[in-house]
Amino acid sequence: xxxxxxxxxxxxxxxxxxxxxxxxxxxxxxxxxxxxxxxxxxxxxxxxxxxxxxxxxxxxxxxxxxxxxxxxxxxxxxxxxxxxxxxxxxxxxxxxxxxxxxxxxxxxxxxxxxxxxxxxxxxxxxxxxxxxxxxxxxxxxxxxxxxxxxxxxxxxxxxxxxxxxxxxxxxxxxxxxxxxxxxxxxxxxxxxxxxxxxxxxxxxxxxxxxxxxxxxxxxxxxxxxxxxxxxxxxxxxxxxxxxxxxxxxxxxxxxxxxxxxxxxxxxxxxxxxxxxxxxxxxxxxxxxxxxxxxxxxxxxxxxxxxxxxxxxxxxxxxxxxxxxxxxxxxxxxxxxxxxxxxxxxxxxxxxxxxxxxxxxxxxxxxxxx
Numbered sequence: 001x002x003x004x005x006x007x008x009x010x011x012x013x014x015x016x017x018x019x020x021x022x023x024x025x026x027x028x029x030x031x032x033x034x035x036x037x038x039x040x041x042x043x044x045x046x047x048x049x050x051x052x053x054x055x056x057x058x059x060x061x062x063x064x065x066x067x068x069x070x071x072x073x074x075x076x077x078x079x080x081x082x083x084x085x086x087x088x089x090x091x092x093x094x095x096x097x098x099x100x101x102x103x104x105x106x107x108x109x110x111x112x113x114x115x116x117x118x119x120x121x122x123x124x125x126x127x128x129x130x131x132x133x134x135x136x137x138x139x140x141x142x143x144x145x146x147x148x149x150x151x152x153x154x155x156x157x158x159x160x161x162x163x164x165x166x167x168x169x170x171x172x173x174x175x176x177x178x179x180x181x182x183x184x185x186x187x188x189x190x191x192x193x194x195x196x197x198x199x200x201x202x203x204x205x206x207x208x209x210x211x212x213x214x215x216x217x218x219x220x221x222x223x224x225x226x227x228x229x230x231x232x233x234x235x236x237x238x239x240x241x242x243x244x245x246x247x248x249x250x251x252x253x254x255x256x257x258x259x260x261x262x263x264x265x266x267x268x269x270x271x272x273x274x275x276x277x278x279x280x281x282x283x284x285x286x287x288x289x290x291x292x293x294x295x296x297x298x299x300x301x302x303x304x305x306x307x308x309x310x311x312x313x314x315x316x317x318x319x320x321x322x323x324x325x326x327x328x329x330x331x332x333x334x335x336x337x338x339x340x341x342x343x344x345x346x347x348x349x350x351x352x353x354x355x356x357x358x359x360x361x362x363x364x365x366x367x368x369x
């Protein structure tokens with residue numbers, strides 16, 4: 001007895017069916033030639049489930065073109081870091097009432113400000129910037145600061161250490177550096193502006209104290225940081241809860257390295273103060289660094305002034321920031337130079353971080369950046 005299936009399959013094929021089979025075969029060849037993969041007709045994608053071919057199931061997804069099946073290009077490291085930083089900036093602006101960005105004109109704060117402009121483009125950055133001016137800043141950096149805020153139409157708040165020295169609230173240090181004196185003016189400016197979130201450009205690779213700190217870091221009613229009392233940040237979830245009088249510091253580029261910063265500056269074409277590029281300057285050697293000759297950093301009697309080609313890896317006060325010998329006059333050369341460096345920029349050029357083994361952590365506990 002012949003089965004119905006056998007009888008049906010044994011029936012002669014019509015001319016219309018033959019033409020349809022020929023068209024399907026031609027379409028399959030065309031798709032295979034275009035994509036390099038044998039595909040089923042009508043751009044169908046076939047997936048096979050199960051290791052045993054005898055038990056496998058096939059599901060065909062019709063209506064998808066060959067281009068739609070191509071996987072998207074993977075994001076680069078810089079793309080991922082940028083996305084994380086913009087996410088942090090937007091989260092802080094959404095959760096807090098009066099954020100502010102610490103902006104010194106240095107490369108890290110410049111990058112954070114650039115990220116903020118991208119986060120809210122085409123609108124303006126929705127918060128002001130704050131600079132604690134020690135009075136010992138490089139004039140080139142102050143000029144760049146003023147030019148940047150004017151170009152972007154951002155309000156600049158300035159807290160001046162000199163005002164505190166003039167009225168007796170602070171006293172000059174014996175070593176002449178004013179960098180550690182920034183804490184009190186900073187905390188007063190935060191309180192006066194009622195800022196509940198303060199963006200900073202600190203990175204974990206700069207110093208072991210900064211490596212301990214969270215991306216969203218709580219400060220108590222006195223602006224102090226407790227490294228033993230920090231909140232977990234699992235799955236990029238940030239806890240910004242705080243009571244009146246407290247505030248948080250937010251570090252969008254905390255996970256970046258110095259090399260990441262320079263590669264990003266090169267990619268984005270970000271403008272910087274000219275101090276970061278190789279230039280000739282009168283310097284003298286002290287503590288393994290080339291210190292600049294100036295009003296706030298005069299050489300001692302036994303120190304010889306030399307004219308050398310140098311650049312700055314980090315920009316702080318003239319009284320505590322050293323230069324490095326370098327002929328890196330453009331961004332590509334700086335990227336190549338930083339890629340082979342074995343010292344962080346703060347370890348190589350900041351005298352204020354050499355005051356003690358825990359100099360940075362002690363200042364952060366008191367309310368420093």
